Amino acid sequence: MQRSGLLDRHIAFLEALRGAGLPVSLAEDLDAIEALTALDWGDRATIRDGYAATLVKRHSQRPTFETLFDLYFPRLVGEGARGARDEEEESAVRDNARALVSFRTQLLDALAGGDEETLSRLAAEAVARFGAMPGRGPGLSSWSAYTALQRVSPAELTEQLVRALLAEGRVDGEARRSAGRRIGGFTRRVEDDARRRIAEEKGPDHVANVAVRPSIDRLDFTAARKSDLEEMRREIYPLARRLATRLTQEHHARRRGPLDFRRTVRASISTGGVPLVTHHKPKRPHRTELVVLCDVSGSVASFAQFTLLLVFALRDQFQKVRAFTFIDHVHEVTHHFKPGADVVDVMADLAASASHAALWGRTNYGRAFAKFEEEHADAIGPKTSLLILGDARSNYSDLNERVLRDLAGTARHAWWLNPEHTRHWDTGDSAATKYGEVVPMVECRNLTQLSEFVHDIL
């Protein structure tokens, strides 16, 4: 029997989804098939929605799904129907200065207007014209989003775009943000289109393994781009809320204290004196005091900020939270976290205060611990838990493990969160094992690991 190849493509698509970390079960596979049978194949968006409804059960996985769907069920093949028609008239001018100028004018108009349809078309055109990498033989030519973006360099259009948006009546900061987002969006489209073309030539499986970025909650703090960091920051409050709800629920489940005799008897009156349901007095919740000590030197600064934000968003779960930042000197930052304060302001304040945490600006854990013991020894008592954040890279200086041992000994619990992958521990100037012997060290690379950790210590 002649097979259309649709089933093979479907199965390959599912395999790619699984490879990217989406838990797609056999039952969901069958659901998807059933959904596709019920749907009309005329519209690509409908099919995408059908797949999404049956296979993707978590919103954070949606971008991964979109990327893979575009690879396996591309929007158009090659230049598409339109491209073929334009080919004849434009074949002479593929890539020259004049084409570039006119292309950039078109792009600026589309960006200013926010026209999705045109932007997709322009992205395809950008890759076709400026991103082609001729190969030595047939099948060896390829496409490069990097080359295309270098030639078109949409980032240089930012100023013009900002001016266009200002003319529309937007205010300054907002126009700049919005321009940044649109240009970022166009960059992504160009990358997507280059991927699509490569997938067309080499097969989607080849691209799927390398092209897919992890979803935002599994993205490494150290590997995050600027736009990722913004997105992560938006995730902090929802995450804190989720954690808080989960914690309250779990505490309630464990709350059954001693029998409340009075309430039990009162309740039994409605069932003729038979106590069908017993009532219990609530247990007193136990709340810890938390001291957070974090390295804010360049490489790990964003990790420290996220952890601090999360901890302070959960502050009502603790009796008291104090936070200190250090590079080679210690600085208290607790006062920046006012209840209900604005996330962006807090971030800005933290960044500004980082200068107080440094004398010479080279990370020195040993000196920072010594200073902390000297100036803030009162912060740590038998009721406090100590949380240290940092990559344990101390520029080969004295580690001062004795002070750390004293601090950890005084505190009720102590943990160390390290944003580096375990395989990088002890490489170069990392003193992960030495410090890890004093204070238990936990790998914490992304939001998921962070929230799991915070949940476990509460």
Place this chain on the structure above:
Amino acid sequence: MTWFSSPSDVTTRLAGAGYLADAATATTAFLAGALEKPLLVEGPAGVGKTELAKAVARATGADLVRLQCYEGLDEARALYEWNYKKQLLRIQASQGDDQTWSETHDDIFTDEFLLTRPLLTAIRREEPTVLLIDEVDKTDVEVEGLLLEVLSDFQVTIPELGTVVAVRRPFVVLTSNATRELSEAVKRRCLYLHLGYPDAEREREIVTSQVPDLEDKVAGQLVATVARLRELELKKAPSIAESVDWARTLIALEINDLDDKAIVDTLGVILKHASDQDRAVRELRLRS
């Protein structure tokens, strides 16, 4: 019975019921009907998750059975309960007679003494039914286990009576604010739809359909302002429900032009955190 004939049928009929669905919502709702699978709708508060279920009920002429979930919800509130008081009365009343215990026993575990709760009610109904399980993330994990049997086989097992199988499968909608991750088992049995904030065009349609008195110009200004607010980093971005409230507020205050002063005066309707309001005023350069 088939619920809808095609995704575009969903769009038109829901629009008739006063709910403007986008393409993804229409496709997923159509699949939920065609595949007879429960539909899990997730998204921030106030984007019309509950309203979707109500609109499906209105559009198809089905009745809505609603189970509002909360912490501590149990089998007795969700599924069924024996009417203890009535059973006690029955036992006491029969004490004078010569009935044996087994007769009384058979007697008190019958339909007469069964209090059906939303889940059982929805399954036993013979008319078309939309079952709305609202805010399912608020419940404890045990209730999810309870939902599994209902959601996959549409049946409920009552030890004393046997298994009740649905005569006619209801259209099930579960809503969740994602405050808690639902178990894989529940998610696997459902179709998933994430409802986010709509684009400007659709939001404008929604606002004008909900508040027909609103002038076109003000509606445009309102939608544009809300879109600008959503681009800011806020603790709680304004939702559709809040846009509609804002439109109603503007009508009540007889504001015909949404200038900076009007926005600042009524900002409390859409932003519910003091820090969010400060940020909005500062970033959008609103001067009162």
